[in-house]
Amino acid sequence: MPVSPSLAARIVGIADPGDPRVADYRDIRDRDLVARGGFIAEGTVVLDHLLRSTRFRPTSLFLLKSRVAGLDARLSRVPPDVPIYVAERPVMDQVAGFAVHRGVLAHAMDRRAGDAPGGTGADTDRDAGEPRDLQGFLESSRRKGGPLVVAIGLANHDNVGAIFRNAAAFGASGVVLDATSCHPLYRKAIRVAVGTSLTLPFHHGAPADAIVERLEASGHHPLALSPRGRRRLAEMTGKPGLALVLGSEGGGLPERLMRRAETVRIEMAPGIDSLNVATAAAIVLARLYSAA
Amino acid sequence: MPVSPSLAARIVGIADPGDPRVADYRDIRDRDLVARGGFIAEGTVVLDHLLRSTRFRPTSLFLLKSRVAGLDARLSRVPPDVPIYVAERPVMDQVAGFAVHRGVLAHAMDRRAGDAPGGTGADTDRDAGEPRDLQGFLESSRRKGGPLVVAIGLANHDNVGAIFRNAAAFGASGVVLDATSCHPLYRKAIRVAVGTSLTLPFHHGAPADAIVERLEASGHHPLALSPRGRRRLAEMTGKPGLALVLGSEGGGLPERLMRRAETVRIEMAPGIDSLNVATAAAIVLARLYSAA
Incomplete structure (x- = not known):
């Protein structure tokens, strides 16, 4: 399949792994990228979410040469000021520091990044479309x-990614993650989320106590999911403003929350006391969605 | 914490990574182990399932020295003819070929392994407690x-492990995996299953067509889970002999099955067309379990 002339004109070949133009992809370290408001999106489905996102924008693409022709239609939606770097596999893998099986990477930024911390301007970023304060x-x-989904102490990237995928599948309004939960823009979390973390609004980084306190103040009804939950899921019906609160399998949820919130358990076979947290969330969200 | 004298007497120290007594743990390759009817169990929760299993038996344990004292009670349940090898971390990691974070490994065998292929004896292995033919x-x-859970074409170890965990949580009678699905005793699958693959009966390796054909002959009602399913999950009620049939996200299920079986879909938000297969299975199994 030939590459269209308009696409061919935009492509920048990279032959040297040391080329500074692909520095954003060098030895990808999630922590460093996210600290700067950036992240790496991997694969075409994630790229699609990125191109639909109001909060994030691609700053460049980095593609395997053999993938370019097949991506023609998709690449036509990439803003014209975004460079498209292309390399052969050995160069690409050497830059990234791992085998980029999918051959499709994008570096992206949070449109809010770079603003003064604390925000001298408006609290709602018009470009990002959502308020940035909790x-x-x-x-x-x-x-x-x-429903809103709230994660407390979820440090596992797979679980955080899967929670986004499941939240998006069942019409959640957004995801709040406390400061001890892992950042949803880490590469593995985005991959497991199948890109939904780029389109489903989220807030990351507030202390758990502040989240618990402000949930009710904002008109939410916290519903804590726990094997010790007082109500059976089968008895639950959805209601507006439900906030499904998830804790880690080890640590569980803050006692204050367990005392004040409505708590729910999923009934399981005798001798089994837990499910994966993202799976448990999916079971609750699916039920609330179909009961709505 | 001191080690009890009875346990201390059973411990065999391993100082040389080349020691032939720990050959089963050397550069662990799931494929080779499983071909011989063996596998490696990792961590205490998985070890507990192994010690409860009727089908599998440990042939040896390999522990990090620092873990031994804390495992005293558990180790007293290990049959007395099973050697307990103990090493310092550098030796253990060098033998295994990876960092054994948990410091607890066991090599185990299927009690059926080593019998003549085709089986000249009884088709039901009294030791194993379940028939071995499909x-x-x-x-x-x-x-x-x-419900029975049937997996067709599920090659991902995480998904197969998670399907076992979810099947066990909601009282499934067993799991059938076709020949193109990955083996549930690969180390990563056992870990994600949290050991349930050692206690929940399973059959692996039959061709998909044979499984589909024999499901009905054995009195099962196949229920195929698919985004194209004709019925909504919310309309479903459980019935005896239900067999939940799962296909891969890419390949889907055989057309013959989709035509003949009852088919069900999980309703999702517009624009989302799939969930992780193990998550989708959990949603269906949880509903059938709570509706039973």
């Missing part, structure tokens, strides 16, 4: 409808 | 009650 985020989520 | 397995599963 209170504003919660209020905006409450207005949208659909 | 027809017998399906009939036994049908008598037990609880």
